[in-house]
Amino acid sequence: xxxxxxxxxxxxxxxxxxxxxxxxxxxxxxxxxxxxxxxxxxxxxxxxxxxxxxxxxxxxxxxxxxxxxxxxxxxxxxxxxxxxxxxxxxxxxxxxxxxxxxxxxxxxxxxxxxxxxxxxxxxxxxxxxxxxxxxxxxxxxxxxxxxxxxxxxxxxxxxxxxxxxxxxxxxxxxxxxxxxxxxxxxxxxxxxxxxxxxxxxxxxxxxxxxxxxxxxxxxxxxxxxxxxxxxxxxxxxxxxxxxxxxxxxxxxxxxxxxxxxxxxxxxxxxxxxxxxxxxxxxxxxxxxxxxxxxxxxxxxxxxxxxxxxxxxxxxxxxxxxxxxxxxxxxxxxxxxxxxxxxxxxxxxxxxxxxxxxxxxxxxxxxxxxxxxxxxxxxxxxxxxxxxxxxxxxxxxxxxxxxxxxxxxxxxxxxxxxxxxxxxxx
Amino acid sequence: xxxxxxxxxxxxxxxxxxxxxxxxxxxxxxxxxxxxxxxxxxxxxxxxxxxxxxxxxxxxxxxxxxxxxxxxxxxxxxxxxxxxxxxxxxxxxxxxxxxxxxxxxxxxxxxxxxxxxxxxxxxxxxxxxxxxxxxxxxxxxxxxxxxxxxxxxxxxxxxxxxxxxxxxxxxxxxxxxxxxxxxxxxxxxxxxxxxxxxxxxxxxxxxxxxxxxxxxxxxxxxxxxxxxxxxxxxxxxxxxxxxxxxxxxxxxxxxxxxxxxxxxxxxxxxxxxxxxxxxxxxxxxxxxxxxxxxxxxxxxxxxxxxxxxxxxxxxxxxxxxxxxxxxxxxxxxxxxxxxxxxxxxxxxxxxxxxxxxxxxxxxxxxxxxxxxxxxxxxxxxxxxxxxxxxxxxxxxxxxxxxxxxxxxxxxxxxxxxxxxxxxxx
Numbered sequence: 001x002x003x004x005x006x007x008x009x010x011x012x013x014x015x016x017x018x019x020x021x022x023x024x025x026x027x028x029x030x031x032x033x034x035x036x037x038x039x040x041x042x043x044x045x046x047x048x049x050x051x052x053x054x055x056x057x058x059x060x061x062x063x064x065x066x067x068x069x070x071x072x073x074x075x076x077x078x079x080x081x082x083x084x085x086x087x088x089x090x091x092x093x094x095x096x097x098x099x100x101x102x103x104x105x106x107x108x109x110x111x112x113x114x115x116x117x118x119x120x121x122x123x124x125x126x127x128x129x130x131x132x133x134x135x136x137x138x139x140x141x142x143x144x145x146x147x148x149x150x151x152x153x154x155x156x157x158x159x160x161x162x163x164x165x166x167x168x169x170x171x172x173x174x175x176x177x178x179x180x181x182x183x184x185x186x187x188x189x190x191x192x193x194x195x196x197x198x199x200x201x202x203x204x205x206x207x208x209x210x211x212x213x214x215x216x217x218x219x220x221x222x223x224x225x226x227x228x229x230x231x232x233x234x235x236x237x238x239x240x241x242x243x244x245x246x247x248x249x250x251x252x253x254x255x256x257x258x259x260x261x262x263x264x265x266x267x268x269x270x271x272x273x274x275x276x277x278x279x280x281x282x283x284x285x286x287x288x289x290x291x292x293x294x295x296x297x298x299x300x301x302x303x304x305x306x307x308x309x310x311x312x313x314x315x316x317x318x319x320x321x322x323x324x325x326x327x328x329x330x331x332x333x334x335x336x337x338x339x340x341x342x343x344x345x346x347x348x349x350x351x352x353x354x355x356x357x358x359x360x361x362x363x364x365x366x367x368x369x370x371x372x373x374x375x376x377x378x379x380x381x382x383x384x385x386x387x388x389x390x391x392x393x394x395x396x397x398x399x400x401x402x403x404x405x406x407x408x409x410x411x412x413x414x415x416x417x418x419x420x421x422x423x424x425x
Numbered sequence: 426x427x428x429x430x431x432x433x434x435x436x437x438x439x440x441x442x443x444x445x446x447x448x449x450x451x452x453x454x455x456x457x458x459x460x461x462x463x464x465x466x467x468x469x470x471x472x473x474x475x476x477x478x479x480x481x482x483x484x485x486x487x488x489x490x491x492x493x494x495x496x497x498x499x500x501x502x503x504x505x506x507x508x509x510x511x512x513x514x515x516x517x518x519x520x521x522x523x524x525x526x527x528x529x530x531x532x533x534x535x536x537x538x539x540x541x542x543x544x545x546x547x548x549x550x551x552x553x554x555x556x557x558x559x560x561x562x563x564x565x566x567x568x569x570x571x572x573x574x575x576x577x578x579x580x581x582x583x584x585x586x587x588x589x590x591x592x593x594x595x596x597x598x599x600x601x602x603x604x605x606x607x608x609x610x611x612x613x614x615x616x617x618x619x620x621x622x623x624x625x626x627x628x629x630x631x632x633x634x635x636x637x638x639x640x641x642x643x644x645x646x647x648x649x650x651x652x653x654x655x656x657x658x659x660x661x662x663x664x665x666x667x668x669x670x671x672x673x674x675x676x677x678x679x680x681x682x683x684x685x686x687x688x689x690x691x692x693x694x695x696x697x698x699x700x701x702x703x704x705x706x707x708x709x710x711x712x713x714x715x716x717x718x719x720x721x722x723x724x725x726x727x728x729x730x731x732x733x734x735x736x737x738x739x740x741x742x743x744x745x746x747x748x749x750x751x752x753x754x755x756x757x758x759x760x761x762x763x764x765x766x767x768x769x770x771x772x773x774x775x776x777x778x779x780x781x782x783x784x785x786x787x788x789x790x791x792x793x794x795x796x797x798x799x800x801x802x803x804x805x806x807x808x809x810x811x812x813x814x815x816x817x818x819x820x821x822x823x824x825x826x827x828x829x830x831x832x833x834x835x836x837x838x839x840x841x842x843x844x845x846x847x848x849x850x
Contacts, residue, residue, distance in 0.1 A: 021717065025577075028577070029575065032574050033574075034751070137717075137718035138721065142567065142571060142572050143567075146742070147556070147568075149457050149739050149742040149743075150454065150735050150737075150738025151738075275704075275724065292446065292734060292738070293726060293731065293732045294562065294726045295725060295726075296564075297723070297724040297725065298721070298722070298723055298724075299700065299721070299722040299724070300718065300719065300721040301719045301720075301721075306717045306718065306719065309575070310575050310576055310715060311572075311718075312575075313575025313576075313717070314572045314573070317571070317574040317575065318574075321749070322747070323748040323749070324748070
């Protein structure tokens, strides 16, 4: 069978690893693909840098999009990153040229996936592959699209951001405070210099958008659902979670309910008997619940050069073998649960002035909002410093809870911003 | 695109569920396949039995193999079971007719997979699909063949038998003894009337053989490696495991080592910080470690009508979409580690006559075999009844350990058959 000649754009961590593997393992990859697979052209900013692989015999394009136009490139791999610019130009150029396009770029897909899927449908050769875009080395895309093809997906819950999971794990293991652990994570390369995209939940939200489009036909556009990060979590919350038999994890969650699709990114209290509680450090995990198969859990490396390259290589071999799946479900999108119907149990940690009547004020607000309290925990007392008091609620409508929370925050005895966590049922 | 017309052989638990789903979800499945998928003919022993689905409009074949010959059947699905007889006849007939053959039958593959793969290579249409043959609803075949196509697999470890895992979990949770829990499992339908195939490790061994062929190119023939079951495990061992911070699980294991491929089915002591320790009840789990992606863990339902049907449906949709993978790796098989080079730590529980000098005799045997003892645990004393004493060893060559064990078993103070478990590193 004829050769599959690849053009690769981006030679950062993932791209360089791919170039190395495509060179070193060419024999094995070609055998598995049933045809020769060869890297023929690359594009990156810095031509001179040593990337641990000999690129001297490859064609070099200054402009990434030019890779798509080359007659000697049959398929294009993109590891540049970013929603716009070179990555988007290259994606459009490749698909319009009727060439397969493989990407590790979640942001590109979350923002322009709909357009790229439409381009992919227009030309027979313009297949769109993106296994590496969600959860790195975990084959969640292939599993959703192919292995669960006989299922209606009922629920997806996942630890989709390794940075947050590393920080929460390190806080638990060391007792350290949020800011100190973030610095440590930055030093270790687990957090960016500006860590907002990870810490505020946007990275997990982009990944969840892609999964929502695949599993529930939701339109691929960033936003449209609640996204919270982990900045409010302190060592105190980690301590309360331990005492109560939970671990705190940032989850992306989607679930069909009688009222529609409930969907959010938020930190959750996870009971120790749930497998997700034991997924630690930078590891990612996704639970997919199908109506026929039941729950299926996938756990593995969610980022890093190797794991991400592994996912791209699976796309490359699928492409070489002619294996292809529909880009995104074209079913009617699921309706979204209105916030007043979304039901959850909450953990709320308040910092209170320790004086008579404080608890009476707070519990009165909750009673008026018809939120039932499961337990209240207060350790220690202090006339001088704010005292942490934790409230666990029974299941309550989100809107009622947040209305009550606003009222509680305005009470003069509530001294700092509360920390609110959902409790995984 | 033209219709895919299916013939289904076997209407037991899995077959009947498939017939129901192919009927009820025909619209969804056809949309996902990009072409109509329709069940047109079936074969089963009892035509009259109510299976919760209307089969009256389908063609009926007395002889399963006749399904393959029908002009109106494009692809054949087998859920009869068994290594020989009707299942094997049908498999040969379908592949020789150049028709895709899909099976949930691990025994058939473990015994005749090599022949069926060869038949599959001979005709272009004769694709061989068997996602449901290992670990039920967990897509371990697709993940190995496709998602990890860019990896050299270094290690596979899995809880592959739900019956054994149910029994070990129930022993731990209830404190009950082996025989009583097996009876309970039989009453619940989790164990067969003759449970030997499960309890003695043969079911896990057949599944491991299929994974060994896929990942390491090992010839598909039953046997050729150590297989132990769980019958020797008593409530005492469950208690010692708890005390030592382990859970006992029957594992199928394969690992590349400097001396070749180490491969076995045996009960292991698994430390609580390993995710496999938390896989309970009938749930299955598989860890696949690739050289590029690192460890990837898949957890889900390993048996049952729904989960198994889900896996077959994914094969059917792959088939309808023209997605196909090579049946088994054609790489040179990995060499097997000679037993004298296989290194493990052991748990050994002896039932001893409680008298002076017993420990001296046993430790002398172990010293002479150059097996280093990590700890010895004895609780309680009794002049009348045998006393359990547990030895944990440091890593030792298997052969040396088993030679020592034979010598120890012959000591007059050793009163019952020892229980030996490997310790997962």
